Amino acid sequence: MRYLPLTADDRAEMLGVIGAPDVDALFVDVPEAARLSGPVDLPAHAGELEVERELARLSAMNRAAGDGPFFCGAGAYRHHVPATVDHVIQRSEFLTSYTPYQPEIAQGTLQVLFEFQTQVAALTGMDVANASMYDGSTACAEAVMMAQRVTRREKAILSGGLHPHYAAVTQTIAHAEGMEIERLAAAIDAEAAVIDAIDEATACVVVQTPNVFGVVTDVTRIAEAAHARGALLIVVTTEAVSFGLLKSPGEMAADIAVAEGQSIGNALNYGGPYVGLFACREKLVRQMPGRLCGETVDAEGRRGYVLTLSTREQHIRREKATSNICTNSGLCALAFTIHMTLLGGTGLGQLARLNHAKARELKTAVEGAGLEVLTPRFFNEIAVRTRGPAAAAVDAALAHGVVAGVPYSRLDPHAGLDDVLLLCATETTTPEDIAALAAALKAA
Amino acid sequence: MTMQNVGRPTRPEGASETAGFQSLTGGRGLLQDEPLIFELGGWSKTGVDLPEPDQDASDLAGLTRADLPLPGLSEPEAMRHYVRLSQKNHAIDLALYPLGSCTMKHNPRLNEKAARLPGFADLHPLAPVATAQGALALMDRLAHWLKTLTGMPAVALSPKAGAHGELCGLLCIKAAHEAAGQGHRRTVLVPTSAHGTNPATAAFVGYTVAEIAQTPDGRVDLADLELKLGPDVAAIMVTNPNTCGLFERDILEISRLTHAAGAYFYCDGANFNAIVGRVRPGDLGVDAMHINLHKTFSTPHGGGGPGAGPVVLSEALAPFAPAPWVVSSAEGFELVEEPTAEAAQAFGRMCAFHGQMGMFVRAYAYMLSHGSDGLRQVAEDAVLNANYVKARLADVMTPAFPDGPCMHEALFDDRWLDGTGVTTLDFAKAMIDEGFHPMTMYFPLVVHGAMLIEPTETESRRELDRFCEALRALANAARGNDKDRFKAAPHLAPLRRLDETLAARKPRLAWKPETLAAE
Numbered sequence: 010m011r012y013l014p015l016t017a018d019d020r021a022e023m024l025g026v027i028g029a030p031d032v033d034a035l036f037v038d039v040p041e042a043a044r045l046s047g048p049v050d051l052p053a054h055a056g057e058l059e060v061e062r063e064l065a066r067l068s069a070m071n072r073a074a075g076d077g078p079f080f081c082g083a084g085a086y087r088h089h090v091p092a093t094v095d096h097v098i099q100r101s102e103f104l105t106s107y108t109p110y111q112p113e114i115a116q117g118t119l120q121v122l123f124e125f126q127t128q129v130a131a132l133t134g135m136d137v138a139n140a141s142m143y144d145g146s147t148a149c150a151e152a153v154m155m156a157q158r159v160t161r162r163e164k165a166i167l168s169g170g171l172h173p174h175y176a177a178v179t180q181t182i183a184h185a186e187g188m189e190i191e192r193l194a195a196a197i198d199a200e201a202a203v204i205d206a207i208d209e210a211t212a213c214v215v216v217q218t219p220n221v222f223g224v225v226t227d228v229t230r231i232a233e234a235a236h237a238r239g240a241l242l243i244v245v246t247t248e249a250v251s252f253g254l255l256k257s258p259g260e261m262a263a264d265i266a267v268a269e270g271q272s273i274g275n276a277l278n279y280g281g282p283y284v285g286l287f288a289c290r291e292k293l294v295r296q297m298p299g300r301l302c303g304e305t306v307d308a309e310g311r312r313g314y315v316l317t318l319s320t321r322e323q324h325i326r327r328e329k330a331t332s333n334i335c336t337n338s339g340l341c342a343l344a345f346t347i348h349m350t351l352l353g354g355t356g357l358g359q360l361a362r363l364n365h366a367k368a369r370e371l372k373t374a375v376e377g378a379g380l381e382v383l384t385p386r387f388f389n390e391i392a393v394r395t396r397g398p399a400a401a402a403v404d405a406a407l408a409h410g411v412v413a414g415v416p417y418s419r420l421d422p423h424a425g426l427d428d429v430l431l432l433c434a435t436e437t438t439t440p441e442d443i444a445a446l447a448a449a450l451k452a453a
Numbered sequence: 454m455t456m457q458n459v460g461r462p463t464r465p466e467g468a469s470e471t472a473g474f475q476s477l478t479g480g481r482g483l484l485q486d487e488p489l490i491f492e493l494g495g496w497s498k499t500g501v502d503l504p505e506p507d508q509d510a511s512d513l514a515g516l517t518r519a520d521l522p523l524p525g526l527s528e529p530e531a532m533r534h535y536v537r538l539s540q541k542n543h544a545i546d547l548a549l550y551p552l553g554s555c556t557m558k559h560n561p562r563l564n565e566k567a568a569r570l571p572g573f574a575d576l577h578p579l580a581p582v583a584t585a586q587g588a589l590a591l592m593d594r595l596a597h598w599l600k601t602l603t604g605m606p607a608v609a610l611s612p613k614a615g616a617h618g619e620l621c622g623l624l625c626i627k628a629a630h631e632a633a634g635q636g637h638r639r640t641v642l643v644p645t646s647a648h649g650t651n652p653a654t655a656a657f658v659g660y661t662v663a664e665i666a667q668t669p670d671g672r673v674d675l676a677d678l679e680l681k682l683g684p685d686v687a688a689i690m691v692t693n694p695n696t697c698g699l700f701e702r703d704i705l706e707i708s709r710l711t712h713a714a715g716a717y718f719y720c721d722g723a724n725f726n727a728i729v730g731r732v733r734p735g736d737l738g739v740d741a742m743h744i745n746l747h748k749t750f751s752t753p754h755g756g757g758g759p760g761a762g763p764v765v766l767s768e769a770l771a772p773f774a775p776a777p778w779v780v781s782s783a784e785g786f787e788l789v790e791e792p793t794a795e796a797a798q799a800f801g802r803m804c805a806f807h808g809q810m811g812m813f814v815r816a817y818a819y820m821l822s823h824g825s826d827g828l829r830q831v832a833e834d835a836v837l838n839a840n841y842v843k844a845r846l847a848d849v850m851t852p853a854f855p856d857g858p859c860m861h862e863a864l865f866d867d868r869w870l871d872g873t874g875v876t877t878l879d880f881a882k883a884m885i886d887e888g889f890h891p892m893t894m895y896f897p898l899v900v901h902g903a904m905l906i907e908p909t910e911t912e913s914r915r916e917l918d919r920f921c922e923a924l925r926a927l928a929n930a931a932r933g934n935d936k937d938r939f940k941a942a943p944h945l946a947p948l949r950r951l952d953e954t955l956a957a958r959k960p961r962l963a964w965k966p967e968t969l970a971a972e
Contacts, residue, residue, distance in 0.1 A: 036858075038857065143804060335648075343756065
């Protein structure tokens with residue numbers, strides 16, 4: 010076995026040092042009835058070549074996004090990631106290190122996290138950001154729980170434009186905690202409707218922009234309405250590239266901003282691992298979930314970084330912790346930081362404008378194919394009304410070699426929006442892709 | 454070009470005392486001080502070449518941001534910045550990394566290569582299911598291996614880390630109790646030696662936590678368990694092997710008592726590496742157990758994530774597993790993303806999409822590489838290595854539980870440091886000067902000044918000996934009145950000990966132009 014360095018001689022000698030007759034003697038505490046006498050019923054070990062062949066076979070059964078015209082978004086986005094990013098994150102010192110609990114020999118990871126937190130705070134327009142969460146959806150659920158701690162109120166209002174998976178995750182967690190969730194009916198341009206739902210029992214309102222239908226909203230008025238009733242505004246963003254162009258949650262008076270950071274630095278990976286962004290106002294920081302990296306000095310007065318405010322966390326507080334979270338999404342946050350550093354504010358702005366321009370081309374082409382575009386103001390995603398069920402349109406387009414986006418019904422089958430198709434264009438989308446989509450939708 | 458060796462000395466001359474040597478610029482040889490990206494002057498710079506869009510964003514008037522003050526770097530500058538930072542990290546690829554309870558084993562690069570195949574890395578989670586059959590097949594195979602290795606009938610793949618898996622398991626248990634009219638059960642029993650995530654998770658789902666006492670030999674106190682198991686108890690959460698590195702000898706009795714009381718048995722699977730291929734948790738009466746793919750199945754820790762925490766489930770809990778799941782039929786694989794009428798008891802959803810697919814690919818490649826024979830060998834070598842370390846250090850340090858073998862990790866307390874003035878923390882920091890990452894310290898909480906050493910199976914005899922020699926030398930120094938070596942350690946790391954109190958008292962969580970060091 011190529012990963013196991015001990016030889017038979019090593020094992021025999023080591024057992025001698027231990028004073029055990031054989032390896033079974035080391036498992037003596039396992040009850041007799043629970044000991045397996047031989048290997049379980051699975052294939053025996055395989056060489057690197059065989060394993061590589063099997064994984065390549067499974068990979069080849071999938072159609073990669075880059076294999077042809079492709080228009081899926083809805084929470085995960087195909088962007089070009091510079092080769093530098095994947096090289097650096099595979100350096101042993103980043104890839105094979107643990108959580109930086111020994112800061113003297115983890116300054117690499119810690120300084121990256123400090124840069125990451127600063128970048129996320131700037132992108133979201135907030136004061137502070139944590140060292141990342143599992144993904145955008147779990148960050149959203151954690152934000153709602155945080156609002157409950159801050160306001161000591163028990164109700165959260167979810168906009169009808171919130172990604173249905175985010176709503177489901179939040180409902181799952183909140184239900185367990187006994188919190189009440191009011192999820193408003195799904196609708197294309199649904200954000201203003203949350204204002205009427207806010208009352209004195211409301212801990213927070215959760216609004217997504219651009220929303221799951223692609224609609225961009227200035228949420229300043231919602232923030233005013235929430236604050237007037239003592240509630241917090243949580244702004245959700247699933248497409249982090251939009252931060253390069255659109256007003257930040259902070260500019261619109263959000264209290265907590267959460268986002269899916271996958272778009273920057275990270276591949277699609279069939280849904281994970283991704284990187285949740287979590288930022289808030291400075292005065293709320295002690296109620297924040299997750300790891301935080303902070304600046305300090307060493308014994309010689311030199312600047313350094315440590316994990317800090319850990320008195321909020323499970324390993325210190327146990328059942329009184331702000332969250333049970335024990336990891337962040339370290340390597341994905343590193344990828345985010347490197348890509349963001351390559352882009353800079355200038356590059357991200359340019360990338361965002363490019364995405365928006367592609368989506369405008371997409372809109373024109375889809376309208377040319379005779380379909381109604383439902384999204385009034387968009388960044389790089391639009392919702393369109395298909396002639397029959399959107400799922401059937403996607404199947405039909407696939408027969409023409411085009412992956413024509415995501416039927417909204419796949420995310421939310423009970424909303425009665427079966428004829429709504431979600432389409433996304435990014436910098437990777439070519440004019441030929443768009444022409445192929447228009448032709449396929451016309452034929453469908 | 455080669456370096457000319459005519460006309461220059463080829464032997465070192467005049468080796469003089471270098472203690473206290475200072476470079477002229479503050480540099481430390483190849484180990485560079487590296488500023489933050491915000492201090493490198495790239496406020497208008499970018500390291501990517503993008504075309505200018507031929508349409509402007511004027512249709513978003515009133516919705517666009519005023520500015521985005523973030524610096525950028527050209528590609529060579531960015532490469533140098535992050536490579537310099539990387540050199541300030543310790544890593545498994547550099548030396549044995551004995552963090553108990555963390556299973557820092559070798560990360561095969563084949564797994565990295567496999568996860569980057571375009572069919573996995575460039576696959577959108579909402580791509581039509583017909584175009585993702587290979588991904589679903591892999592999830593199905595991974596599930597089969599996890600179920601077979603644990604002897605459990607079902608698995609929920611989507612949890613994104615161990616603690617997320619604990620949450621998933623407790624939510625299944627809560628849903629099962631509610632479905633059976635047992636929703637009044639609100640207490641979760643947790644041993645005093647448990648990971649902090651166990652009580653935190655129980656509290657997170659609204660349960661009250663009660664502690665179970667520990668016996669002098671480091672196991673669950675059966676009498677105390679029996680006393681506390683009552684009609685209000687929803688579940689027990691027991692780590693096995695436990696955090697003292699010991700197998701719970703009475704595990705069958707623990708599960709029998711738990712089930713007899715109408716409660717479920719949640720097993721924290723953090724230490725599954727010690728028993729994989731030799732013991733199936735299903736045979737121990739476990740109802741739910743998360744598996745840290747980043748521990749037992751070697752997906753990289755990545756400086757603190759991403760992890761992956763699938764949860765295996767018993768027959769009783771399986772109907773409550775969250776969406777999504779994979780089903781296979783004659784036509785191929787389907788993905789159930791919304792609970793159907795037949796599976797209406799699913800408790801909800803743990804995350805957007807389907808879980809840590811990138812980690813599934815790595816873990817599956819690792820499983821195929823080892824096979825059933827290799828995985829059994831993994832457990833045996835992990836346990837052998839830990840017992841070897843314990844045996845080699847037993848005469849200079851004090852094993853917390855000297856009688857009988859340990860499992861995959863060896864636990865020491867700090868009795869052997871009595872009277873030396875050296876603490877567990879000092880000792881751990883001194884290990885850094887010897888080139889090793891410290892062991893887990895001050896955990897578990899049940900042992901004073903705990904030092905928990907988990908070498909893992911991927912260490913060679915030579916590296917184990919190098920490690921043991923270093924610890925023996927340090928132990929002798931600690932008792933030989935060489936206190937300064939420890940109190941000021943580490944001496945040779947990129948930084949000296951850091952002021953964590955200052956960091957917490959004046960939280961500085963994002964860059965500002967002025968630094969704390971200057972204040």
